Amino acid sequence: MDETSQQKTSAHVSTARTRPKKRDRSASEERLLNAAEDIFSKHGFKGATTRMIADKAKLNESLIGRYFDGKMGLLFALIEKHIEDVPLDILPYPPQETVREELHKLIDSMYYKHCQKDSEFFKIVISQCLTDAKFLKRIREIIPKKIHPDVKMRLENLATQGKIRTDVDLELFIQTLDTYFHGVMLFEKILMGYPEDKLNQGMRFVVDTYATAIEIKK
Incomplete structure (x- = not known):
């Protein structure tokens, strides 16, 4: 050789x-x-x-x-693994014709199902956040804090089509939705342990109210 x-x-x-x-x-x-x-x-x-x-x-x-x-x-490796498992690259449903339909699909999307499925693990993360300032600081750096960016783009498209009132601040609207959804996952699901059907019922009622407030009635 x-x-x-x-x-x-x-x-x-x-x-x-x-x-x-x-x-x-x-x-x-x-x-x-x-x-x-x-x-x-x-x-x-x-x-x-x-x-x-x-x-x-x-x-x-x-x-x-x-x-x-x-x-x-x-x-932290577990937290990163859970984040990677959430499909953040694209929404798992096509654009809808109205704000109401878009928000209903958002509720049903894999992101919220994922949060509900892993509620026991999230209890551990939240508990550690409340007792460890350094842990909380690092969590804020790695966990996605906002609704999927495509939601804003889709709502802007609906506004361009004349389906949303012109005086609506979409940035503030989405920020309010984001705070509400995270509150549902933290309080109603994780702390109170409400079943999925009750969560969905409550979220649909809220987004229907929001949609009614911003949609242009024809």
């Missing part, structure tokens, strides 16, 4: 050795994240320990420090 062949063989062996390690790490990280979410939900962030998480994942506890820099790093 010549020198060139030996170099190619060595490179191939090196790559073959690296790939399984990357796959193993990815699988281990996923197991630790799943275990952490389960443990955090059952015991709270303060009550959970890295030993409990490692035991749940059936992995060495030292991997938590190596991959996530500890328990807090695990929590």
Whole structure:
């Protein structure tokens, strides 16, 4: 075997050795994240320990420090994972013909279903925000704070079509909606535990009222 062949063989062996390690790490990280979410939900962030998480994942506890820099790093990795799971690149429904229909579709969109589905985890995040100022500051930097930007664009298009009163401040309108929706998720869903049908009923009543206030009646 010549020198060139030996170099190619060595490179191939090196790559073959690296790939399984990357796959193993990815699988281990996923197991630790799943275990952490389960443990955090059952015991709270303060009550959970890295030993409990490692035991749940059936992995060495030292991997938590190596991959996530500890328990807090695990929590932030989970938060980022939840954010990535939310489809923020495009709204999951086509533009609607009226403000009322657009807002109804927004309620039904995957973003709000996602928030409802993961309410137990969000309790942990909110609790930590209320007791840890540094955690709250970092959360404000990474969590999306506004309704999907396409909603504003669609409402502006409806206004251009003459379907929204010209004196309506759409920026303020969307900001008000955003505050209301987040309040619903925090208070009614997470704190009060209202069922999904009651949440949807209440949100539809509110957006119908908003729509009536800003739409041009024909």
